[in-house]
Each structure stands twice: as structure tokens, then as C-alpha cells.
Amino acid sequence: MSAVRVPSLVAPGAPTVPRVQPSAWQRTVRRFRRNPLSVLGLCIIVFFVAVALLAPLLAHPIERNPYMIPHQGYASDPRPPGPGHPLGTTEEQFDLYYGAVWGARSAFVVALTVVGAGIAVALTLGSLSGYYGGWIDEVVMRVTDIFLAFPGLILAVVIVAVLGQSARNAMIAIAVVAWPTYTRLLRAEFLRVRDMEYVQAARAMGVRDVFIIIRHVIPNTIYPIIILASLDMGGIVINFAALSFLGLGAPPGYADWGQLISLSHNWILGTAGDPFQYWYTLLVPGVAIFLFVLGWNLLGDAFQDIFDPRQRGSV
Numbered sequence: 001m002s003a004v005r006v007p008s009l010v011a012p013g014a015p016t017v018p019r020v021q022p023s024a025w026q027r028t029v030r031r032f033r034r035n036p037l038s039v040l041g042l043c044i045i046v047f048f049v050a051v052a053l054l055a056p057l058l059a060h061p062i063e064r065n066p067y068m069i070p071h072q073g074y075a076s077d078p079r080p081p082g083p084g085h086p087l088g089t090t091e092e093q094f095d096l097y098y099g100a101v102w103g104a105r106s107a108f109v110v111a112l113t114v115v116g117a118g119i120a121v122a123l124t125l126g127s128l129s130g131y132y133g134g135w136i137d138e139v140v141m142r143v144t145d146i147f148l149a150f151p152g153l154i155l156a157v158v159i160v161a162v163l164g165q166s167a168r169n170a171m172i173a174i175a176v177v178a179w180p181t182y183t184r185l186l187r188a189e190f191l192r193v194r195d196m197e198y199v200q201a202a203r204a205m206g207v208r209d210v211f212i213i214i215r216h217v218i219p220n221t222i223y224p225i226i227i228l229a230s231l232d233m234g235g236i237v238i239n240f241a242a243l244s245f246l247g248l249g250a251p252p253g254y255a256d257w258g259q260l261i262s263l264s265h266n267w268i269l270g271t272a273g274d275p276f277q278y279w280y281t282l283l284v285p286g287v288a289i290f291l292f293v294l295g296w297n298l299l300g301d302a303f304q305d306i307f308d309p310r311q312r313g314s315v
Helices: 024-033 038-055 098-130 132-148 152-163 165-191 197-204 210-221 223-245 259-266 279-307
Strands: none
Touching: 038 098, 038 223, 038 279, 098 165, 098 210, 098 223, 098 259, 098 279, 132 165, 152 165, 152 223, 165 210, 165 223, 197 210, 223 259, 223 279, 259 279
């Protein structure tokens, strides 16, 4: 029995349309959208970005320094949510709504400043240590080991106690704690990349070391730093809030979520008859910190999946 030949639907000699391969951006978007938690993290961060940018409209400042929370009177007991204070007040009548809104801007200022300082130090010391090695690597690594030997929060407390209480000094203290981790990670990536063929080829052609580092090495080693920075944004805000809660960070009345919790710590247990009487004093800043940290952790996991070289070829 002879086989039946199925006629081809493509005319002889017709050009074959090549399959359009998705671009790197399209593959990134697809990988990002496949993880619902990553989308949730992005939505949370976009919400906080909008609140921070629109802070002057959402909570109009009346003080010369917009980060100082306005207050009416000095009564010790907090007031529940009501007209004029939609989220209530803390002790000494600091408005929780104003503090929560401008606290979002404070969180981004602190996190971006500390991350930027840590990456800048890492790009300088980590590049020199990982690219040249030798005594430079030995000195840089021993210094980082000294800083990493101390518990991060304890070292930050000591630095702020020496420099004095202020939001600026608290950011300096957290940056001093953060830079060794970035430096060690970037140094490890430089050790992996510096002996690759394209780097050796650039050296053989007589390209200057500075150009090799900036043009060839850093672009291929920066992705782990981006992932670490995104995961570290929430932790930096937690450390800043901890310093404020201990009375070593932002001054009283400053629009910082940790400062709001510090102003509410006397009322966490409520009263003898109603332990939840002052629930709003802790819930408002606590939920803000929780969502901010959760959003960056989910977004950091998404960046880890996107920038993972083993997944770049998949769609």
C-alpha cells in the first residue's frame, strides 16, 4: 500500500519567515510576570514611591523643615483617629498620618543614601582588591574583616554615640556597617572575571587598567551588587528605625517610622482595662515598615531570578 503524500502548504521557492526571537527586555518582563509575588513586591514599592513623591500634596508641611511632624499641644495621651488626625496622634500630639507619609520619603532617602555609599566604596576598594590582588587585596580584606567582626547594629550604635544623635549621623553609621559586605562581594566577582579571555585580550592589546575595569569588568560583576542592594533596602530602613527607637537616630518629632514607634512605646500595652486602646500608635508605623521591607524582599527575589545567568537563555 503506497503512502499518501500530504501536499505542502508553502509554495516552492517561497521565502521562509524566520522566527522572531524575543529581546532581552521581553524575556525579562516575561520572567518577572511569571512570579506573582514579584509583581506584588513591585506594586508595593511603586505605592511607596508615589507616596514619597506626592508627600507635599498628601500632607502639606507647615514647619520650615518638612520632615518635622507638626503637633498641636503637648498632651501625653495619644488621640484616636478622628477629624484633623485621620490616623490619630502619638504622645505630645504628633500626627501619625503626617509622620507615615513623610516617613516614606525618609525611608527612601536613608536607604538610597546608604546603598549608594556602600556601592561607591565597593566599586573603589573592591575593584582594586579583586583586580590587582597582592598586598592591596590583603590590606582591604583585613580591614573589611575587622568591620565584619562586630555585630552590625552594635557598631552602628557606637558610631552614633560618638558622632551624636541626628538622622545624618545615623545614615553614616549604617553606611559604615554596610560597605564591607558590598566590597567583599564585588571583590569575589572581580576574582572570577579578571582571568577571563576577554579581559586577558584587552590586557594584551595594551588597554589601560582603568578602562578595562570600567568597560569590561564592572558591567559583568555589578549584577550581584544590584541584587544585594535591593534585598538590603528593607534591612537598612529597619536598622535606621532601630536607632531611632533607641533614641540614637532621628530627633524627636522627625518623620521616621522608627521615631513614631519610639513615641508610642509607652502606650503599646494600652491601659489596664483596655490593652488595645492605643492600637493605632503602633499599627500605623509598624505596618508601614512591614510593607516596605516586604516589597523590597519580594523585588530582590525577582531581581535574583532575572539576573541569574543560568536563566537568561530561557523565556
